[in-house]
Amino acid sequence: MKTFLPNKFIIERNHGRCIHCQVCVNQCSYEAHYLDPFSGEVKSRDRNCTNCHRCVAFCPTEALAIRCSPLDYVPNRNWTGEVIEDIIKQSESGAMVLTGMGNDKDHPIYWDKLLLNASQVTNPSIDPLREPMELRTTLGRKPDRLAYDKATGRLITKLAPQLTINTPIIFAAMSYGAISLTAHESLARAASIAGTLYNTGEGGLHKSLYKYGANTIVQVASGRFGVHPEYLDAAAAIEIKIGQGAKPGIGGHLPGEKVSAEVSVTRMIPMGTDALSPAPHHDIYSIEDLAQLIYALKEATNYTKPVIVKISAVHNAAAIASGMVRAGADMICLDGLRGSTGAAPKIIRDNVGIPIELALAAVDTRLRQEGIRNQTSIIASGGIRNSGDVIKAIALGADAVAIGTAALVALGCTVCQMCHTGKCPWGIATTNLALTKRINPDIGTQRLVNLLRGWSLEIEDMLGGMGINALESLRGNRLHLRGVGLTDTELEILGVKMAGA
């Protein structure tokens, strides 16, 4: 069938600079560049380009640039080019439109409408360059009260297992299979160097990464891939994945093409078969069933590890979170509307769920009202872009945040949204060994460690500016936030005052 889809991008080759070295030909996994055997010149196929910038970054003579195609449809707020082209794709295939990465639509980003406070005159700010600052965060269920032995001063209360991280930023769940082993190794090593955590996602844990167990959250999702006692024992914490911000309410299909030999060993499924994660966990149809799985995992690890429950932020997130805490979740992870994915139906990614800022505020408020906020730690995720988002999330009530896309960008990702093709030219969202080796884990680790260091320094600077020297003093302290351009209802849900008030 002749496709009616126009090209999305135009590859501009500066012929004065191009030396026909074929670096772009070799770098592009979509075959957007090729050597013309007749002329000996390197040429391009615009149609194949995803605008991932791999060729631009590696062109030795800076001969390449990529533009979005100027081919516009007749201006129409309703019938945009994207809407028209999705219909074209579907009329040519009869299928669901698949996409990668997070929601790219114009939903409100509340982080940008929240502003932080700073000390002026009445409360001195602190200079983090010279004074000690505390970003250290302890995650896990906290007791209602502490009892001490009066004679020795020792703590009598038995504490639930806790995890200490040096900065309130962990790496979000991304499975081996969805991303490459070299990306996983970079995340694992960076977490171990920076004193934080990464998350296996649902694809099991590769044997070579067991040694980073103290910095590993292992996931138990509806497909139970690669879940066995050794896997559970290896981890610092276990996460039950109920939902993901990019695709609330549905399962996942890792396509057979991505189930390579190594992925197959790690997930323990035959090579080339689809790895199907059912939409629900079939042993969880209620809060009581969730409690059953939480305690099954606690029994399986003899109560030595915290259990996290991750949900996507949906309408009743606050009530559900209350149930999760009462069911025994030592931490809850809320993944918002802008959370990312290796592959999801576009219609779901763009239309299902609620923004993380509102869900986080609502959950924190609800757990406080019920007097159970101490019983869990909250991890917020889904579109955290910079340290400003991190510190605002902490002030709204998060104990820590998880970053996925930001971490991948540190590894080279340019958010071209083509993860689902499995051809990621940056070696991230692929299991093709020719591509995965493009990430050197030594360098990947360094880039991630650098990112965490940069953000942590910024958080300390902002904290110091507020006159606060410990992140714990900002946690849930919404008086340090003010809103701009928000309705009364939005301000009420966020629990912040209007700027100027």
Add this chain to the structure above:
Amino acid sequence: MTKKLAKGRGDRQVKIDALGLPYRELNALLREAVAGGAESIELTNVYGQRYIGTDLMKPVRLDIHGTPGNDLGAFMEGPRITVHGNGQDGIANTMNEGEIIVHGHAGDILAMSARGGRVFVRDDVGYRAAIHMKEYGEKKPLVVVGGTAQDFLGEYMAGGVLVVLGLTLKEGERHRASYIGTGMHGGVIFLRGAVEKHQLGKEVGVAEPDEADRKLLRTLVGQYAEYFDRDAEEILKKDFIKLFPLYLRPYGRLYVY
């Protein structure tokens, strides 16, 4: 409390009276007994305590008198459990290795996501038995149900062997489960007795067992007959049908980009 109940700590054979014990205490006792070298543990007065057999990590033998609670043998690695009575939901949930023998009925999601080991249930099982069982290389879960099963039998099956014998069905009565093997993309189901086409998931193919299948069935039915004192030859006389996945990738044509 622990001292009172862990009779014969350090012995090879241990007896535990579970009466009134919360599951956490009971399972702590089991861990303690296994750590102390117990090879065989007899549990009496079991009334719904969950997760028995989880985190024992050794091929210890457990004999359960009473009714164990949900998730019996969840994430199990090694033990051999015999239930002298009925079981509940979630038996062998995500089991990795070991064996569970139930002298009675079992509830829903029997052997959900099991990755290895063996399960024998003398009578009927509930909904979604063997859902999303998997296999990889040598690891292959085997499940034999003596009676019949409810809907969604073998749903999403990705590996392993499920045998349903229908021995609790009366003369002329048929299996009533619908959506058998829906979403199945691996493994095999053997049903003794016929089912209508509309009872099967659309991803399922039907065939007669071949010689290798019959050999496997003789082994599994023989084991069943031995455990529950039945006549294997008599059971094997009746015809079996083999249900297999038509596609390794049942959902390959859902997406465009």
